[in-house]
Amino acid sequence: MKTESEMNTGVGVETPRLWNAMHRFNPDALQTVAAKGEGAWFTDEAGNKYLDGVSGLWCLNLGHGQQEIVDAAAEQMKNLSYFPLTMSHQPAIKLASKISELLGADYQTFFSNSGSEANETAFKIVRQYHNQTGNPGKFKFISRYRAYHGSTLGALSATAQANRRVKYDPGIPGFLHVYPPYSYRSIFGGDPEESDLKAAQLVEEMINWEGEETVAAFIMEPFISGGGVIIPSMKYIQRIAEICKRYNVLLIMDEVVSGYGRTGEMFGFKHAEGVQPDIVTMAKGLTSGYLPLGATAVKSDIYEAFKEAGKDNHFRHVSTYGGHPAACAVALKNIEIIERENIVERVRELGKTKLGKLHDLINHENVGEVRQVGFLLGLEMVTDKDSKRPLDDAKMNEIVGACKARGLIIGRNGDTVPGQNNVIIVAPPLTSTEEDLDFLVETVDSVIRNI
Numbered sequence: 001m002k003t004e005s006e007m008n009t010g011v012g013v014e015t016p017r018l019w020n021a022m023h024r025f026n027p028d029a030l031q032t033v034a035a036k037g038e039g040a041w042f043t044d045e046a047g048n049k050y051l052d053g054v055s056g057l058w059c060l061n062l063g064h065g066q067q068e069i070v071d072a073a074a075e076q077m078k079n080l081s082y083f084p085l086t087m088s089h090q091p092a093i094k095l096a097s098k099i100s101e102l103l104g105a106d107y108q109t110f111f112s113n114s115g116s117e118a119n120e121t122a123f124k125i126v127r128q129y130h131n132q133t134g135n136p137g138k139f140k141f142i143s144r145y146r147a148y149h150g151s152t153l154g155a156l157s158a159t160a161q162a163n164r165r166v167k168y169d170p171g172i173p174g175f176l177h178v179y180p181p182y183s184y185r186s187i188f189g190g191d192p193e194e195s196d197l198k199a200a201q202l203v204e205e206m207i208n209w210e211g212e213e214t215v216a217a218f219i220m221e222p223f224i225s226g227g228g229v230i231i232p233s234m235k236y237i238q239r240i241a242e243i244c245k246r247y248n249v250l251l252i253m254d255e256v257v258s259g260y261g262r263t264g265e266m267f268g269f270k271h272a273e274g275v276q277p278d279i280v281t282m283a284k285g286l287t288s289g290y291l292p293l294g295a296t297a298v299k300s301d302i303y304e305a306f307k308e309a310g311k312d313n314h315f316r317h318v319s320t321y322g323g324h325p326a327a328c329a330v331a332l333k334n335i336e337i338i339e340r341e342n343i344v345e346r347v348r349e350l351g352k353t354k355l356g357k358l359h360d361l362i363n364h365e366n367v368g369e370v371r372q373v374g375f376l377l378g379l380e381m382v383t384d385k386d387s388k389r390p391l392d393d394a395k396m397n398e399i400v401g402a403c404k405a406r407g408l409i410i411g412r413n414g415d416t417v418p419g420q421n422n423v424i425i426v427a428p429p430l431t432s433t434e435e436d437l438d439f440l441v442e443t444v445d446s447v448i449r450n451i
């Protein structure tokens with residue numbers, strides 16, 4: 001079977017000065033150059049058609065060509081092409097209220113442009129909050145190994161994936177990492193729930209060992225996505241929330257991937273009953289990728305520490321483009337469509353009846369585990385079920401390449417941990433038709449059965 005780069009030959013073009021597009025594994029490979037998108041599909045310049053089984057970078061939640069979103073952006077740009085949020089405008093005011101309503105408690109939102117910035121903003125808010133509420137020693141952040149929280153230095157310091165960090169370390173002081181709730185390769189033993197609760201216990205141990213007076217916040221995705229679709233027991237999330245509360249450690253929920261319907265709830269944390277994070281960060285699905293927008297929603301009781309009149313305690317943080325009027329108008333329309341079209345219920349239903357068919361692959365010798373929540377699915381690939389040895393990079397590339405040759409783009413946790421980049425990731429647009437999902441399932445199934 002051909003490698004991914006060989007598959008690309010002849011259907012792509014050279015992109016010599018475009019650094020972003022340099023092929024990750026083979027700089028000489030020709031590139032796919034997209035020309036047009038339609039629903040869950042795109043066509044490249046050579047006329048090949050692909051189903052985008054990873055929604056771009058897990059962001060194209062409503063698929064291409066939502067005319068209402070395009071119109072909302074155009075209309076807003078005509079009326080007010082740009083305006084800074086050192087003052088304000090209606091799209092941002094309305095969106096902040098809508099986010100608070102969706103989160104189910106009173107939140108204030110600070111807008112930026114991306115998931116990385118949303119997390120950077122959260123880290124600065126957390127440090128300043130503890131500083132001006134009598135706990136200046138609380139500066140440390142805890143995140144989990146395998147988590148991805150962004151590319152900028154603070155967010156990268158919270159990102160605990162060795163392959164993404166080694167050439168940029170040391171990160172920012174004060175970022176600690178802890179074992180994730182990864183029951184498939186548990187170091188604890190026991191059933192998945194017991195294993196996950198022990199992973200939560202490690203967090204409490206870490207807070208105690210570090211000194212609770214030094215720990216500022218814990219940041220987590222409800223479901224580790226880019227790090228290999230790791231889905232914990234909901235009791236893990238509930239236990240983490242309890243521990244955070246006990247030690248005045250703020251809980252930052254990174255909903256950059258899981259927000260806005262992807263998991264079959266509007267937000268991933270809603271799967272864990274009773275959990276209400278102190279801070280929720282979001283981007284991607286907030287606008288379905290139509291325009292860049294990041295958001296950091298902060299519980300109002302935390303916000304109180306920043307607004308006492310006459311005190312020099314405001315948040316010294318400005319984002320020129322953050323909360324751009326057109327991006328906020330797009331987000332409002334995006335949310336309106338998600339609600340009107342019952343997208344969350346759709347994901348829950350078709351996640352079971354269509355995408356869920358990929359669970360049948362568990363019978364295959366090379367499939368160690370199938371993990372799924374809504375339209376987020378991971379296949380952990382191994383050489384054999386007993387040893388659980390991760391399938392090697394060449395074979396993983398073969399699978400991704402063979403799907404592409406058949407017109408399906410899928411992902412994998414390409415740069416996570418040395419020797420453990422063995423999870424196939426599927427996360428199609430939430431508006432994919434039933435036929436699209438059938439094609440996706442059939443293609444992945446047949447490619448894996450033929451490796």
Ligand code: PMP
Nearest residue numbers: 114115116148149150256257283
């Ligand atoms: N958090 C998570 C969970 C992500 O997956 C990502 C991006 N893949 C980010 C943060 C960073 O988002 P961005 O690329 O928009 O900076």
